[in-house]
Amino acid sequence: MRESFALFSGDAYHTRVKRRYAHILVDLDNTLLDFGVCEKRIQEEMAREFGYMPRTRDGQDLTTAYRAINGELWRAYERGEIATEELQIERFRRLIDRLDVTAAVRPPEAWFLNMQFIKRLTACAELVPTADRVVPDLAPIVAITNGFPEVQYPRIQASGLARWIDRIFISEEIGAAKPSSRFFDHVLAELGNPDPSECVVVGDSLTSDIAGGAGAGMDTIWFDRSVALGSHAAHRPEGLEPTWRITSLVQLRDILLV
Ligand SMILES: [Mg+2]
Numbered sequence: 597m598r599e600s601f602a603l604f605s606g607d608a609y610h611t612r613v614k615r616r617y618a619h620i621l622v623d624l625d626n627t628l629l630d631f632g633v634c635e636k637r638i639q640e641e642m643a644r645e646f647g648y649m650p651r652t653r654d655g656q657d658l659t660t661a662y663r664a665i666n667g668e669l670w671r672a673y674e675r676g677e678i679a680t681e682e683l684q685i686e687r688f689r690r691l692i693d694r695l696d697v698t699a700a701v702r703p704p705e706a707w708f709l710n711m712q713f714i715k716r717l718t719a720c721a722e723l724v725p726t727a728d729r730v731v732p733d734l735a736p737i738v739a740i741t742n743g744f745p746e747v748q749y750p751r752i753q754a755s756g757l758a759r760w761i762d763r764i765f766i767s768e769e770i771g772a773a774k775p776s777s778r779f780f781d782h783v784l785a786e787l788g789n790p791d792p793s794e795c796v797v798v799g800d801s802l803t804s805d806i807a808g809g810a811g812a813g814m815d816t817i818w819f820d821r822s823v824a825l826g827s828h829a830a831h832r833p834e835g836l837e838p839t840w841r842i843t844s845l846v847q848l849r850d851i852l853l854v
Pocket of ligand 1: 623624626799800801
């Protein structure tokens with residue numbers, strides 16, 4: 597794994613216009629779009645509006661609890677074990693089970709919370725720091741995302757990134773999710789079957805972006821956000837070696853523009 601730490605002033609890049617890879621495949625959530633910020637804002641907003649406590653019985657805050665539950669269910673989705681409809685309801689059912697309801701109004705039902713969550717998420721398109729400055733330099737890029745079309749298309753539009761994105765691949769539309777080879781085979785076919793060595797995958801998830809890209813024979817850039825967020829680094833599965841590791845999106849210029 598190589599690390600890119602060199603930072604240049606913005607001007608240095610205007611002379612470097614050649615892209616190292618013909619196709620730059622970029623994940624959306626928590627790579628370009630700051631899903632974490634939206635998620636936290638919406639969870640707190642819903643607890644306030646619907647009158648339940650923003651914490652679990654054992655004192656955990658709502659967002660932390662939700663993330664653990666949601667993450668576990670998404671891993672199951674990536675393994676093809678559950679469908680998205682089940683994932684969507686189940687995450688709120690499990691969250692409600694853990695809520696501190698002793699002193700609060702009983703929260704609404706899981707399906708309702710999920711519906712509210714998705715509706716609000718659709719309107720939230722916070723960018724990861726520097727995405728708005730880096731993506732135009734790399735454009736055109738290809739978006740690859742595990743998600744729902746009714747959520748992702750409006751968010752891409754609202755984020756201002758749409759004009760830099762050439763193609764958008766959404767797992768729900770393809771019928772297969774990252775890291776499956778079906779997802780990446782579909783993307784390659786749609787791009788006109790380039791050699792995988794001409795493609796690079798950029799993403800924050802080791803299990804979906806990096807494992808999937810590597811499995812398809814592509815180079816990979818792991819966006820490790822643990823440094824910026826001050827959180828624990830993700831556990832890297834045995835034998836999974838990203839080609840590069842970055843801790844800030846600005847490092848993409850050094851790697852992808854030559
Ligand atoms: Mg992601």
